[in-house]
Amino acid sequence: MVRGTSRKGIAMRHGFVALLIVVVLLAGLAPPPSVVQAQEAPIQQMRAFWVDSFNPGFYNHAEVDELVENVVRAGANTIIMQVRRHGDAWYNNAIEPRALHPRLAPAHEFDPLAYLIEKAHSRGVRVHAWLVLSVTCRRADALWGHPEHVCTHHGPDVPDPQRWTTATFGGVQVGDFDFGHPAAVLHLERVVQHLLWAYPELDGIHWDYIRFGGQSYGYNRVSIERFNLAHGRPLHSRPQPADPEWSQWRRDRVTELARRLYIRAKAIKPTIEVSAATITWGGLGTYSPHDWPNSSAYRQVFQDWPAWLEEGIIDVALPMQYFAEGVPRSREWYNGWLNFSRNHTGRRAVVVGLGSWLNTREQNIAQIQRAHTPDEHGRVLSGVAFFSYDKPFAGSNFHTRREFMDQLRATVFAQPAQAPDWPWIANPTHGMLQGIAEVDGAMVPDARVTLIHNGEWLRDIHASADGWYGAVELPPGEYTIIVTHPDGRQQSRYTVVQPGLVSNL
Missing domain, CATH: 2.60.40.10 (Immunoglobulins)
Structure with a gap:
């Protein structure tokens, strides 16, 4: 025994040492501060997957269960489900006929959209309904000829003015809706309104192919006559494809459709998120305000999506930046469009669309990292969306897709994120x-x-x-x-x- 030290003092000292050891051990077991912060403070960032109807994903209950589980395990938060492909409905309560597919579970036992909403919401995942707007009539579609299919009564084979589809300058009839025909616009409006009334729990609605097919498209007779009347031209004259007034007319029709569907949707559900898949091909994405009119989006397909963001007639643009990371020129295009998007968010937001099937796992991760990186002015984009869930990376399959979801969770999606509550929706001022x-x-x-x-x-x-x-x-x-x-x-x-x-x- 040490002189001057009591048994009580020794016991207290031993107790203090034991306590110190426990504290040290617990500190070693605890996650680092960055992990604790990640667990407690999720950021707001869209992490989405486009889920198309051409591939498995929502054909039955089991596929939806797998879909939601994969999205959650990846640390993602949004599913963009294709509910309208070619004038059909991949959901039960619709004004267009239900889609035909041999693997789609029958309607009496399965509603793909209703079940997905229920399952996704139970896991904190949002659901957006993806509608193809222009592409409607395709000969290979089994529903063409169905009494309730729009192409049966208003497709390319029907005489004017009941034909709602477009034609080329050369007179070839095309099975895409012509947005210059008022009846085509009214039909799309009814489709959207009914969808929102029938599925009030839907979080978002997403436009695809909200554009013309090219500069030589748009020659529906009703549309041409409207244009000629508006511009004082002979009623049956045929404008040239590059005619500036005719080009602006078609551009105005696409913008008018975006505006109209946006307001119609908000009138039914003010909190619905309205987004659009937008065009990036045809340039580097480095357009100034003076040369944007030379872009393919603006000049060829009449989709002035930066103007939509500035006006506020979409909530989110998802530019389809489908570029191969391993090709230097394509990588330059991808980076250029990142810069363009940061400069043109307008009043709204931009989420980067990834052509994930073109790239390896590591290449996709590299593109995500650059999409999440602020520029020199601190401007940052609002997330990423994979095209597609079926092929989240080149050569993926059912099993390797699961592995990739885990890899995303361990890397670029390690920080938990919730789908953004856009300020103009959550706290509107206008x-x-x-x-x-x-x-x-x-x-x-x-x-x-x-x-x-x-x-x-x-x-x-x-x-x-x-x-x-x-x-x-x-x-x-x-x-x-x-x-x-x-x-x-x-x-x-x-x-x-x-x-x-x-x-x-």
């Missing part, structure tokens, strides 16, 4: 309005509509062929809406715009 232009009880197509906000002129807009008009990003307050007939007669209506809501006149 509102929207829509109505039908009328004077003396009669609808006025293509009318000028003037918006007066709290007694001061705000802007002029124009109605569609059926009199519909709409506007977004409006400051709240009292509005006078003045519709002007071509003969000068006017009619006024009054409404109040509230943040985040659509005022219906």
Whole structure:
């Protein structure tokens, strides 16, 4: 025994040492601070998978279970499910006929969309319904000829003006909807509205092929006649494909469709997220405001998606940056479009679409890392989306896909993330309005509509062929809406715009 030390003191010292050892051991077992922070503070970042109807993914209950499990194990949070491919419905409650596929479980026992929403929401995953808008009639589709299929009564084989599909400058009939035909737009509007009414728990809606097929497309007779009337040209004249006024006409029709579907959707569910798959091919993505009109998106297929972001008629653009990482030129294109997107988010957000089937696991991870990296000004994009779930990397299969999901969770998706609550949806400061232009009880197509906000002129807009008009990003307050007939007669209506809501006149 050490002189001057009591048994009680020795015991206390031994107890302190034991306690210190326990603390050290616990500290060694505890995760590092970065892991604790990751577990406690998920970021807001979209991590999505496009799930197409051509491949397994939602044909039956088991595939949906596997899909949701894979998304969760990857650390992702959003599923973009293809619910309309060619005028069909991969869901049960629809105004278009249910899709035909030998592996799709029968309707009496399975609703792909309803079950996916239920299963995904139980795991904290959001579901967006993906609709192909223009591509509608294809000869190989089993439903062409079905009494409820739109192509049976309004496809390429039907005479004008009941033909809603487009044609080329050379007169070849094409099975794509022509957005210059008012009836085609109304049909798409009904499809979207019914979908949102039937599936109110849906988180988002996603447009694909919201464009023309090329510069020589758009020659539906009804559309040409509308254009000629609007521009004072002979009714049956045929504009050249590169005619600037004709090009702008088609561009305006695509933008009008985006605006109309956005407002119609928000009128049903203000919190619905509206996104679009947008074009990147045909350039490096380094366009300045002066040379953007030379891009393929703008000039060839009439899809001015940066303008949609600036106006606020989509919530998220998903530019399809499908570029092979292993090819230097393609890698340069990918990086160029990252820069372009950071410069053109406008009022909304951009999520990078990955051509994941083109790249190895490591190459996809490299592209994700660059997509997540802020530029020199601190501007950062809002996430990534894989095209596709079926092929998340080159050569993947059922088993290696699972392994890749684990690899994503261990690397670029290690930090937990929740799907973003976009501020203009979660905490809106502006509102929207829509109505039908009328004077003396009669609808006025293509009318000028003037918006007066709290007694001061705000802007002029124009109605569609059926009199519909709409506007977004409006400051709240009292509005006078003045519709002007071509003969000068006017009619006024009054409404109040509230943040985040659509005022219906």
